[in-house]
Structures are given as structure tokens and as C-alpha cells.
Amino acid sequence: MDVLRYVAFATDPAGGNPAGVVLDATGADDATMLATAAEVGYSETAFVVPSDDGTLTVRYFSPLAEVPFCGHATIATAVAHADRHGTGPLSLRTNVGTVAVTTAVADDGTTVATLVSVAPRTEPLAGPDLAELLSALRWSADELDPALPPRAAYAGAWHPVIAAADRGRLADLDYDMPALTALMARRGWTTVDLVWRESPTVFHARNAFPPGGVVEDPATGAAAAAFGGYLRELELIATPVTLTIRQGEDMGRPSTITVSVPTDLASGIAVTGTAVPI
Structure with missing residues (x-):
């Protein structure tokens, strides 16, 4: 091939x-x-x-x-x-x-x-799952942004959305890889979408990806689509809207993902980006 x-x-x-x-x-x-x-x-x-x-x-x-x-x-x-x-x-x-x-x-x-994307949807994060997830991440509940509640989001793959209250918490990624791998395998999660809101339309993200055999993904389009659906379903943004997601900066691989969120709840989320040969 x-x-x-x-x-x-x-x-x-x-x-x-x-x-x-x-x-x-x-x-x-x-x-x-x-x-x-x-x-x-x-x-x-x-x-x-x-x-x-x-x-x-x-x-x-x-x-x-x-x-x-x-x-x-x-x-x-x-x-x-x-x-x-x-x-x-x-x-x-x-x-x-x-x-x-x-x-x-x-x-x-x-x-x-x-x-x-395919039509997005979300599900609640059950209390025990959230507690186990935060423990594996080595985060505490008081470090979360209460305006962006934890939720499992889908737009082709499942991603728990966990929002940090400040950029410093997002920058400090040091999780228990075996524990997170086991939890994600049981729940069928692809990455964990860790986010921080810079402004109403600009977000920073990091995606833990132990099921793929890597600590972190530098740009995750499926998670970006799921996150757009999450924001729309929970009415955390006014739609239609175009969002910018910055990812990979803490890894030294800066990435820019553009997410367009239409108003219709049944509509897929548009994810736009460039690509170049290596």
C-alpha cells in the first residue's frame, strides 16, 4: 500500500x-x-x-x-x-x-x-464515572469551570468533555495512563476532551488519547465536532456560530480547528482545517 x-x-x-x-x-x-x-x-x-x-x-x-x-x-x-x-x-x-x-x-x-459530522448528541456523566475520571486525570472538582458542565459528547465518537476553570490547569497534563485507559475502554470513550474557554468563541483544548497508544492528540476533529454539539445542546452558545479551537500548543504542535455550529439540533457540526504533506 x-x-x-x-x-x-x-x-x-x-x-x-x-x-x-x-x-x-x-x-x-x-x-x-x-x-x-x-x-x-x-x-x-x-x-x-x-x-x-x-x-x-x-x-x-x-x-x-x-x-x-x-x-x-x-x-x-x-x-x-x-x-x-x-x-x-x-x-x-x-x-x-x-x-x-x-x-x-x-x-x-x-x-x-x-x-x-453525523448528528451529535450528549449524555450525562454518571457520578461514579466522573469521580473515577477526575481521579485518573489527577484533577479535583473545584478546578472545573461550572459554566461548562461535564458531559459525554458524540459526533461520530464519544468524548467526555471536562472544562478547566483556568488555563494553568489545562497546561498541567499529568494523568494516570493505566487507570484512564481502563476507564475509557469500559465506557467506549475515544479521547477525553479537556477544554478551557478563552472567550465566547475561542477555546483551548487538550485530548488525552491512551486508547490510541499515545498520551495526547495534538488536534482532534471528532472531539471538536462533539464539543460543538455539546455547546449547542446545552445552550451554552448562541447559534449559528463559528468557533475557534486551539489545540496542540502545550505539545509544541500548534493546531487550529474551525467549528461551525448551525442552529438545527438535528444538523451535523462542520469542522474545517488545512492539511499539508509531511
């Missing part, structure tokens, strides 16, 4: 989130895709099987397991496809449903992709 390597949500290969992209994985079985993702070593690699009707079937693998959906690898896949076949609309068949993606060339010459 021809594995391409792209960085998503940045214009500099030294920033953003790296993803592997295989634009034609026809005939590859699960074991081969998992082994390839492990060899690539990025948090996710996307494997595409083109079809005669123009749709693309896409599966996502971390170095340890298949994940249901991955935002940054979707952005990377769309840009890699545009670099070879031209910009325009794409229809991706994923394990969580059909995801529409469009690509275009920006004024600075970079290719930009926008995905629209």
Missing part, C-alpha cells in the same frame, strides 16, 4: 496532527490495516476503498485498534484526495455513517477541507 503522510489543522508540517492516508486500500484485511497503522505510528491512519459510484469507504486505525471515526484523518484524507484528483465534494462512508466533505483552495494556496 502507498501510505501518504499529512499534517491536519496546520499549514506547517511541524504543527498539527499527523495522519497516515492510504487512498486505495482495496483488498486489505483488518490485520493488514492495523499492522500498517502501527508501523506508521501516528494516532490514526485512514484507509480508503474507492467505489464506482464515486463514494469512498473509509476506515480509521490507531496503532492499537480500529476507531469508529477520526476528524483529523478525514481532513488529511480529503486534502490528499484533492491533491491528486482536484477539489470538490466527497461522500465518505464511515463506520458511523455518511460524512460529507468539501475541499477548496484558499487564497494562500493551501487546500482546506470541511467535514460535516
Whole structure:
């Protein structure tokens, strides 16, 4: 297989989130895709099987397991496809449903992709789950932002949303990896979305990702989509609105994710970002 390597949500290969992209994985079985993702070593690699009707079937693998959906690898896949076949609309068949993606060339010459997630939703975080999660994170309840309550959010994958009251708490990421890995495996969570609100439309995020075999993800498009749905469902923002999520800064891999949240609760969340080859 021809594995391409792209960085998503940045214009500099030294920033953003790296993803592997295989634009034609026809005939590859699960074991081969998992082994390839492990060899690539990025948090996710996307494997595409083109079809005669123009749709693309896409599966996502971390170095340890298949994940249901991955935002940054979707952005990377769309840009890699545009670099070879031209910009325009794409229809991706994923394990969580059909995801529409469009690509275009920006004024600075970079290719930009926008995905629209499946319909988002949230669920309460049960008291014992929240207590266990905070313990694994080594956070205390009084360090949380009461204006952004803990919740499990979904837009293709599940992510607990935990909001810090100040930027310093977000900057100090030192969690119990075995304990968090076990909890996330039991609950089917993909990453833990740790956020801090800088302004009404600007947020900083860090995403713990032990199920993928990495401590932290530098840009998490699926979590950004889920977070947009969380804010809308809990009426924590006025919609329609465009949000900016800054991620990866504490890792030295700055990333910028643009999230567009429509008013209709049944509508998916749009996530936009650039991607460039490594």
C-alpha cells in the first residue's frame, strides 16, 4: 500500500496532527490495516476503498485498534484526495455513517477541507464515572469551570468533555495512563476532551488519547465536532456560530480547528482545517 503522510489543522508540517492516508486500500484485511497503522505510528491512519459510484469507504486505525471515526484523518484524507484528483465534494462512508466533505483552495494556496459530522448528541456523566475520571486525570472538582458542565459528547465518537476553570490547569497534563485507559475502554470513550474557554468563541483544548497508544492528540476533529454539539445542546452558545479551537500548543504542535455550529439540533457540526504533506 502507498501510505501518504499529512499534517491536519496546520499549514506547517511541524504543527498539527499527523495522519497516515492510504487512498486505495482495496483488498486489505483488518490485520493488514492495523499492522500498517502501527508501523506508521501516528494516532490514526485512514484507509480508503474507492467505489464506482464515486463514494469512498473509509476506515480509521490507531496503532492499537480500529476507531469508529477520526476528524483529523478525514481532513488529511480529503486534502490528499484533492491533491491528486482536484477539489470538490466527497461522500465518505464511515463506520458511523455518511460524512460529507468539501475541499477548496484558499487564497494562500493551501487546500482546506470541511467535514460535516453525523448528528451529535450528549449524555450525562454518571457520578461514579466522573469521580473515577477526575481521579485518573489527577484533577479535583473545584478546578472545573461550572459554566461548562461535564458531559459525554458524540459526533461520530464519544468524548467526555471536562472544562478547566483556568488555563494553568489545562497546561498541567499529568494523568494516570493505566487507570484512564481502563476507564475509557469500559465506557467506549475515544479521547477525553479537556477544554478551557478563552472567550465566547475561542477555546483551548487538550485530548488525552491512551486508547490510541499515545498520551495526547495534538488536534482532534471528532472531539471538536462533539464539543460543538455539546455547546449547542446545552445552550451554552448562541447559534449559528463559528468557533475557534486551539489545540496542540502545550505539545509544541500548534493546531487550529474551525467549528461551525448551525442552529438545527438535528444538523451535523462542520469542522474545517488545512492539511499539508509531511
